[in-house]
Amino acid sequence: MYGFIWRHLPGNTLVKAAISVLLILGIVYLLFTYVFPWAEPLLPFGDVTVDGGDGAASG
């Protein structure tokens, strides 16, 4: 998978490495901005209130 991506990146090794870094940064940005904030409330790590379990006041 990673080998396939690496082979299909344009340019020489240096350019490929630079594009790879940009791709990784972009993916991390998307994860931190969209994916994780979406996923976090679905996971039971941040509930601090007592609410009888109806979820209305959990967080």
Place this chain on the structure above:
Amino acid sequence: MQDDETAQPVGPGREAAPPAGRGRSRALAALGVFGELLITLGLVLGLFVAYSLWWTNVQADRAASQAADRLRGSWAAGPTAGPSAAPGTTPAPGAPSAPERFAAGDDVGFLHVPAMGRDYQVLIRMGTSTEVLDEGVAGVYEQPYRAAMPWDQAGNFSLAAHRDGHGAKFHDLDAVHKGDAVVVETKDKWYVYKVDNTLAETSKYDTGIVAPVPARSGYAGPGRYITLTTCTPVYTSRYRMAVWGSLVRVDDVDAKRTPPPELRRS
């Protein structure tokens, strides 16, 4: 002899190499992709931990400190009532600003708990929704029991905040013990509470701990109480913990906002 024995099983395999080898290399490639997916999953989960325990703190602290500056700015701006008052409205002259109504999302004041750090200060905001608590504030319960405000004659000023992530404002709540001071700062009053009891662990369904007279707190009748709740143990939301205090004193805020002795001592 031994060499012959070990070489023999390889022989037939090599003869059948062309058809079987192609399938095998395809299987290996699939295995390789599977392995890379697992590595990717591991990296993403690691990033999620970094997001939860670090990045949400960065974001929440930034949001909370901006909101705190706004609140202190509005206090310094003059005698107009707090953030719930629309700009331009003039409050009745001489009316105390304390009994004003706060709506969900309004900033009330600051919570000071010296046991959680020398300069520990958390913004207090109405509501315990995810949106409120994720901004790095201590939220005032509106359900299942509507919290009484510190200036109310009786009731329980119950607060919740995150143990980890999103500011982690109550991360060290287990460091608060009986006898410690808890101070609520509003525009013109310091409400000084003393911790009377703590509860190390209870169910998340135990809503009685934020009742007007909190269950299991040892309080027998109505009074002016404060309750701090968060989740426990750290990094999980399995149980809840609580710290209860009762009002000791109300000090007026002077022109220089000199803190009460409980906050100066440490």
